[in-house]
Amino acid sequence: MSAPVVAAEHLSKWYGQVIGLNDVSVEVGPGITGLLGPNGAGKSTLLKLVTGQLRPSKGGVRVLGEPIWGNPRLFFRLGFCPEQDAFYERMTGMEWVTALVGLNGLSEPEAAEAARSALDTVDLLDAADRKIGGYSKGMRQRVKLAQAIAHDPELLVLDEPLAGMDPIARRKVIRLIKERAAGGRSVLVSSHILHEIEAMTATILLMHNGRILAEGNVHTIRDLIDEHPHQVRVRASDPRGLARGLIAHDDVLKLQFEDGAVVLETDRPDAFYGRLTEAAATGALGEIHEVSSPDDNLQAVFDYLVK
Amino acid sequence: MPIHDQSYRRYAGPRNEPGSAWLVIAAAGIRTLLGRKLFLAVMLAAWGQFFVRAVMFYLSANFPTLNVLAPSVETFRQFFDIQEIFVLFVTVYVGSGLIANDRRSNALQIYLSKPLSRVEYVAGKLGILAFFLLMVTLVPALALLLLEAMFSASLAFLLDNLFLVPAIALYALMEVSLASFTMLALSSLSTSARYTAMLYAGALFFTAAVFGILRGATASSMLAWLSLRANVEQIGDVIFRLPPRFESPWPASALVVLLLIGLSALVLERRVRGVEVVT
Amino acid sequence: MSSPHEPPPSPSRPDGPSFLGSVARIYDLSFGQMLWSRRTVFMVLVVGGPVAVALILRLLVSMDLFDAGGEIDGRPVNIDGPVIFGLMIWGFYLSFSVPLLGVFYGTSLIADEVEDRTITYLFTRPVPRGAVLVGKYLAYLVCAGLLVLPSVVLVFFLVVPLLGGSVGAGFPDLLKDLALLAVGLAVYGALFALVGALFKRPLLTGLVFIFGWEPVVIVVPGYMKRFTVSYYLQGLVPHAMPEDGGVTSLVLRVLQANEILPSATVGLVGLAVIVIGGLALAVRLVERREYVLEQ
Incomplete structure (x- = not known):
């Protein structure tokens, strides 16, 4: 060096x-x-x-x-x-x-x-x-x-x-x-x-x-980061329809419903976000209002590394 | 098993009545300052005269040969004269950043976005400065009066000069009001506490210097009303029923003091705003 | 975006500017900043005051509203232009303007940059930190001198001819007064540059010094007064003030009779020690101190 x-x-x-x-x-x-x-x-x-x-x-x-x-x-x-x-x-x-x-x-x-x-x-x-x-x-x-x-x-x-x-x-x-x-x-x-x-x-x-x-x-x-599952919250007009479309892929590990939204866990955020962007653009899975990723930040990685 | 809601809940407890928020600002400011060692040292120094006078009162009350140290009306007047320099230091230390620092850090917007009126904000800030100024004027002066009675085991001096109680209160209130309002107005004009402090000290000593020059040149003190300090001293003499020290009429000094307080209130009304509207 | 950055010809110079060269560059950078800052407004007020007073006095004299004879503390005094000028030099410039400007600027030399969080730009350049302080001190001196000294000259020409005073006769005194004030600015500036480098709240310390310590200690018998600037400045005053039996001379005679005044030599040496010692210590402190900026 x-x-x-x-x-x-x-x-x-x-x-x-x-x-x-x-x-x-x-x-x-x-x-x-x-x-x-x-x-x-x-x-x-x-x-x-x-x-x-x-x-x-x-x-x-x-x-x-x-x-x-x-x-x-x-x-x-x-x-x-x-x-x-x-x-x-x-x-x-x-x-x-x-x-x-x-x-x-x-x-x-x-x-x-x-x-x-x-x-x-x-x-x-x-x-x-x-x-x-x-x-x-x-x-x-x-x-x-x-x-x-x-x-x-x-x-x-x-x-x-x-x-x-x-x-x-x-x-x-x-x-x-x-x-x-x-x-x-x-x-x-x-x-x-x-x-x-x-x-x-x-x-x-x-x-x-x-x-x-x-x-x-x-x-x-x-x-x-990729090994550490990410949470993604998607607020959509049809959360259940959206969930049906996304759960078909094996990078989605878990999902749960909230009021007007679905919260998913993925171990491959790049692939997941790519599909989500495509879905939002085509409207194939209904209207998507908001995507937030509460733990997609460094803090989550740090927490993971520190643990 | 009863299930408790763990989600966010709005505060549902009792609330203070509107109009009392200034107390929160004043109390927080007072607490902050009391936590500063340098400030406590300034306050302690400001009480130095009180302790010296207390010893003198004790000696005069207990040793007849030291009667020369016995208090008089002039003693209390002199007490305030000497405290003037500490009034300046406390005003500069406490007051210069009261609004300027809030303006600098844009905290004024945050304050005024709360259920708090501009008057309450100003009252809170005034409360901080006035509290400490009264602590170095009114409180030690009244305490001295009380000590005199206790050391001499007699109310004779107090009863003979009963007017001293309202005189001390009135003089202290005038001095504190003038210092607080003018300093706060200057603080609202700037975002720098240091600049505000210099403006205040500059104005005080500049007007004193102008009067000093004109007094020397004209061999007359008719222009005493030009000096901030001389105005307070002139009114003080009248309040303590002593011959005024300057030739200028005391009502002129009273008018200047009132005008300055009014002007400061006007400045505060114009400057203490959450958003500055430029037209 | 333009084409890739083309470095200028040999921009990095490991030899770099000397200490004095750095001082000159900081001076260049600071002078304009200082002259056109909000502080100048304050400064104009401070030095404009005596001019306004002089104009008022002229007006009073021209309207025959001015009594040239009078009493101060029971003593009869004859007042003319030179006496009033002496009073203004003493009462206004030396006792008020010069110390106040010294406090305001001296304590701000570094504090302003720290408060504005611009000190980083100066302290991450290849100039010694001490040069930053000295360069700024020189900028203050020139800036303050450029405002104070013309004001004195203006007051001289407005006031000295009043009530039978002679401009020609008083002119040598004017030169001495100008020199005295320049020395005063230098001394107070250096002292408060040190205070600014030393204390966290330099302004309060400065105000306590000029309005609390100096006026009290100067009249205390013994050696205490030697710890004031005005003691040494007073040593130079008799040589610059009109000695015509006026008020000022009277005051000075009383002071001299009480052995309050030092000789001119002692005054000059004392002032030189304060300037050199103050600046040297301030430079040393600034070189060693860390400045943690508020975010």
Whole structure:
């Protein structure tokens, strides 16, 4: 394995009596790594430690081979897109990115050129001269991303970068992240949504309650999910008719009726959802009003893994 | 075996009468502040004068040679003068974030989406600030009066100066009302508690400085009504039946105080809204 | 989406900007932010007040409503333009505006960015955290100076010619006053930058210091007053204030007679220690401190 871009050894962080990160030892290799976990799992704490904003309470973390705390020179090689929606609202996108990339030691024309290039990359050049205060949520996410990539860092750390973006912008950002990895850069990206991470990378770190729960290939995790039966609640005009159509397939393990709805359990959600979408589109099994999946989330997987 | 319904049930217990929700806000705010060590230290410091005066009262009552320490009407007036700085600190500490923090975190919308009127919300917030301000003005002053009677084992001073009881109450209420309303109005104008605190302290000392300059330049205190602090002091002298310390007419000071409270109420009426309508 | 990101020519510079270079860049970034912030409104009010007072005084004099002779605490005083100007420098700028601006800006240097949750963008760049503080401090100094000093000049020209005062004769004093105020801004700013780095609630601490500690301790006999800024500033005041037998000089003479005032040298050394020591300690604290932002 090539040298890790991030190496944490017995890394712990606590805020007073609250443990944010609990004895984490992990190595993150080059390429894209997804940091996955429900809210409160410790993802942001880990990223803040990796980006030198917090000092470890115990243990240590090295980024690109160097300790990060109190080592500002490392930020020449590191770009960070934080989670919080905070900006200098009165600045234009261009002014803001130029000013921040200027802190990397670029001359003013170089900084302006780097900012222009980054804003172009995130498809924000048209709005570059508008004040950030007037940006939509998606635009704000993208300008935040622009400041992180403007100096072309070796390691890009992204904390929930897709939050608030519309599907098209999401797809573009995912493509951008993949392109950076293809260009030899590394990306550490956090999310609490599995399919977002899945669309970017197969390598994930699964976090829960301040610990690394699993690491490795996302498909292994998917297999775990698939082995764990999913509950799906379908509200339909004819729940019994719908149930008759769905129970014929062996991926449906169990069903029960509720008022105006049927609740099913499946061990192969992909196949099941495919058939359900087809049924909804053709109307073959009656009108489907709502599909909800109360346990189709990471928490269910975590509960399963923890048990 | 009786089967119990395990599903969600609406609350069916007794409810408080409409109009009493402000008490919930006030009580929660008071509890929160009492849990802060720094704030307790400020409150303790604010009671420092009370303890010093209490010792002086005790000594004068028990040692005739120390009669010079015996209380007078001026003693109580001075007590309030010295407490002014603590009134400022408590007002800034407690009041600056009362509405500003709610505006910052969009909590105002949540408050006003409950069965709670805007008046109740403001009353609750006022209640928090007024409670602590009364704790550093009215309560220690009345307690001192009581201590005097207890230490001297005589009601003579109290009976001779019975007007002190309403005077203390009236002065404290005026000082607390002015501080609470103006601070709350400023807090409603901003989303930053720090900015609000600076505005309040700035206004207080700015007006005092303007008056100080004009007093020095004109060698007259006719313009005392320009200073927030001087207004309170001027009215205080009248309430305590002492000669007013400034040449300006005290009704002018009373008018300024009333106008400020009215203006603050108007600001609160305009600013405390769940949704800001921009026209 | 545009074509794949083309990195700019050699954007990453491992040598990077020096500490001073970083300070200059943070200054560039912060100055505009500071000058056009909501705080400027407050600042304009603070420095606009004396100008308004000066205009009112001019109006009173022109309408013959101003009595140049009077009494303060039973002492007869002759009041003219330079005396009023001295009063305003002392009573308004030195005792009020400068400390208040120092508290407001000094305690906010880092706190504002923390409150707005934008500190992350500065602390994840290759600049030392100390440079962030010093750059912002310089931006405050220039910003405050640009507003306070012109206000003083304006007040000088409005007030000094009143009641027989001479602008020419008072001009050297104006220069000294401007220097004094600039020093005051620097000292209070540095002190409260330290308070801002040290305390969780720096504003209250700052207000307690300037309106609680300083006015009380400065008149207490002994060494206590040496723990105030105004003690050292007063050492410079006689050289900047009109010494014409006016009210200010009277006050200063009383202070001097009671050995309350330090010499100019002691004043300057004391102030330099506060600025350098305050900033150095603040830099050290900011370098070591973690900032946990509210979500």
